Amino acid sequence: MTAASAAAALALAVPALSACSAVETALDCAQTATAIGQNVDNLQQAISNGADNPAEAQQALDKIDKNLDALGDKSDNADIGKAVDDLSRGVKNAQQALDQGKTPDTTPIESAASELTKICTPG
Template identity: 50%
Template sequence: MAPRHRHRRTTAVTALAAVALAVPVTVGCGAVEKALDCAQLAVEISNDVDDLQDAVTGAVVDPQQADKILDSLDKDIDKVADRTDNADVGKAVDDLQKAVDNVQKSVDSGKDPDLSPVKDAAGELTNVCSP
């Protein structure tokens, strides 16, 4: 599983680097900061999703660990939502929040959560945070 996690992290870090390199010099500092914030938070969310994957796979789901990671995801999602007014980022954040809420409901009810919507939404967030 570790190689797949590294690939997602590498993709997210690459997206962050692309934002830093692709933002034109003529853009104001505020726009650059927002783009970098978005990309940095997308990396954090990607790491949270990897941690969540580790907590809910295997023989036994660790509900306490999953709850802790889900809380971290919620906070990171809120940070992205608070720091951007971009419609595409807003939609990606909404989709990610819905997916995280569904995972939380599954964990709370003792069911095996489906993480694919979370992974898809986190990937979309990374995409929209990249130029």
């Protein structure tokens, strides 16, 4: 194989690898958005149960936060970054409310999770 044909083969392979990376990122995004959605549902359930088990709400918030860290590390998409930032801010505010013995406002978390789901859902 000549240097020119090797360079041509590499030039053809790079977009294919990039496409695979884009597909993997999209799948990671969709899976993480689904997990976050489930965690938000768990959070809503824990909060609707009242102050009976604030530890359950804290666990749901911790799971959302962990999923956000994973997604933020895997994506360089600006829209995903904004949704992750909004979700992180909502989670931190909810954690502070729980720490103060208050019922957290989950509206910002729900809105950001919904936005993330829209961004990560293909089509």
